[in-house]
Amino acid sequence: MRDIKLPMSAEDARSLELGEMITVSGLLFTGRSRFHIRAIEENLFPPIDYEKVNCFFHVGPVMKQEENGEWQVVSCEPTSSIRFERYGADVVRKFNLRTLIGKTTMGPGTAQALKEVGGVYLSKIGLSGNALRGQVKKVHEVHFLDELGKTEATWIYEVENFGPFFVAMDTNGRNYFEELAREADAKMPGIEKKLGIPEGYDYTEVNG
Amino acid sequence: MLTKEIITEAMYNAIRLGATKMPPDIREALERAMNEETDPMAKKHLEVSLQNADSAEKGCGLVCADTGFPMYFVHVGAKCTVEGGFNVVSECAKAATARATAECFLRPTMVHPLSRKNPGDNIGPGMPKVEIIFDREDDSMEIIAVPKGGGSEIFGTFYRMFFPADGKAGIKKFVIECIKDACYAGKVCPPAVIGVGIGGTADVCMSIAKKAALLRPIGVHHSDPEAAELEKELYAASRELGIGPMGSRGINAVLAVNVDLAVTHTAALPVAVNAQCLVGRRWKALIDGSGNIKYSGEFR
Incomplete structure (x- = not known):
């Protein structure tokens, strides 16, 4: 399994194949709904060097502060990225993001934006929050903690062999899950037939 | 007192x-599913999830x-x-x-x-x-x-008021479509337990669907033979979608389909679906x- 350095180079991004399992090493920042909404609607975002910290990890981690003030990751399970699709493309373009890490997938808008910037979307393998926690080597800083709380705040992590994740969107705009969904759709008529649902059957509609 | x-x-x-x-019935079901899957990523999704549960049990995380x-x-x-x-x-x-x-x-x-x-x-x-x-x-x-x-609740909740004339075909079409939508891209974290409520008022219908998903042990069917038959048919159908663990290419999108029933109005056929994620x-x-x-x- 390949380990890809962060920030991801254009060349590395292009080399990743749809469905390939990889790990990543370097710096990333975290966020979820509130990051997306505030960055686009209010132009309010953490003052980070986004060229250097260029990987957006969709997560609401469980964080614990030690007595000496240092923050520890208790668990960091990627969260469902599809919820952010309304803002996904704008966020990718605004910060020129070449790596997104999350759960599930994103929609055609984000796929197009990733294609433009030459980026990839990585989706999680299984539930892996505890292993991922151990791969966070350092918690560098946190932004908007008081305003947003531990789950929605933006944390900057330094990670090593972080993963595994798989390439769910590549730099060509292909989406692993959309392709699989089309295969499932094609199987539906046969499945419905087996279930005894008459051909052309539809639910009773009572609205004009 | x-x-x-x-x-x-x-x-x-x-x-x-x-x-x-992780509850023992869920673990057994996930191990069975892992052994059955052939796609390397489908297997890996379950292997990683079971390891994650092991480390939580040892006091390291959740x-x-x-x-x-x-x-x-x-x-x-x-x-x-x-x-x-x-x-x-x-x-x-x-x-x-x-x-x-x-x-x-x-x-x-x-x-x-x-x-x-x-x-x-x-x-x-x-x-x-x-x-x-x-x-x-x-x-x-x-x-x-x-x-x-959150995933299983946010992406795995569906309700529709059918009518008696829609019959079992309506119920089956609705549930299998819900399973496909819920498991797309691993939204509900499959393999999911799919609770199906049939009957009651809207709130009773959703409540029995939720309890069927959350509380019933894996491998137990409804005591009503018609409901049990629906559970078996819908489970078998889910395995033909080509969707596996966390929405990958595979077989096990679903660990069980659990139907529960409530009597309802003679003019009504409410159906609710509520999913529970793989870790149950x-x-x-x-x-x-x-x-x-x-x-x-x-x-x-």
Whole structure:
């Protein structure tokens, strides 16, 4: 399994194949709904060097502060990225993001934006929050903690062999899950037939 | 007579154990699914998830970081009495949830629905959910604590009012379409347990669907033969979608389809679907009349 350095180079991004399992090493920042909404609607975002910290990890981690003030990751399970699709493309373009890490997938808008910037979307393998926690080597800083709380705040992590994740969107705009969904759709008529649902059957509609 | 302290202790430990241990029936079902899958990524999804549960059990983290919605189903005996009355049970659930959150066994996830403000303790109007069910004869109280992940609730909840003329075809078409949508891209974290409520009012229908998904042990079918037949048919159909663990190429999008029934209006056919994610977190605390507590993840 390949380990890809962060920030991801254009060349590395292009080399990743749809469905390939990889790990990543370097710096990333975290966020979820509130990051997306505030960055686009209010132009309010953490003052980070986004060229250097260029990987957006969709997560609401469980964080614990030690007595000496240092923050520890208790668990960091990627969260469902599809919820952010309304803002996904704008966020990718605004910060020129070449790596997104999350759960599930994103929609055609984000796929197009990733294609433009030459980026990839990585989706999680299984539930892996505890292993991922151990791969966070350092918690560098946190932004908007008081305003947003531990789950929605933006944390900057330094990670090593972080993963595994798989390439769910590549730099060509292909989406692993959309392709699989089309295969499932094609199987539906046969499945419905087996279930005894008459051909052309539809639910009773009572609205004009 | 059970005291507030004892009930709070039982609820705290049940939700803590629920967040850190995988119930044995779920583990067995996931291992079976892992052995059955052939696609390397489908297998890997389950292998990683089982390892994650192992490390949580050893005191290193959680079965899943999204501890979601805190819920308590409380089965009470006719002879069970509570100091201060049964109103106390909700207070106990709040205290137990706040403590488990403060100790990082639960993530502070519950927020105000409009302002999105997070009080940080998972407590507010309507949450934690507490359902008291008076369904036994003795003086005991059984508490089932369920930290229900967001994904399965957000992406795995469907309801439609059908009509008698829509028949079983309508029910089947609806459920299989719900399964496909819920499991797309691993939204509900498959392999999911799919609870299907048929009948009742809208709220009864959703409530029985939810309980069928969360509380029934894997491998148990409904006692009504028609309902059991529906469960088997829909489970078999789900395996032909080509969708596997976490939405990958595979077979096991679903661990079980659990149907439950309620009588309904002669003009109505309400159907609800509610999914539970692959880790099926639930743990129970049984308090006897003297206040002794026993904990178990065994629901079979």
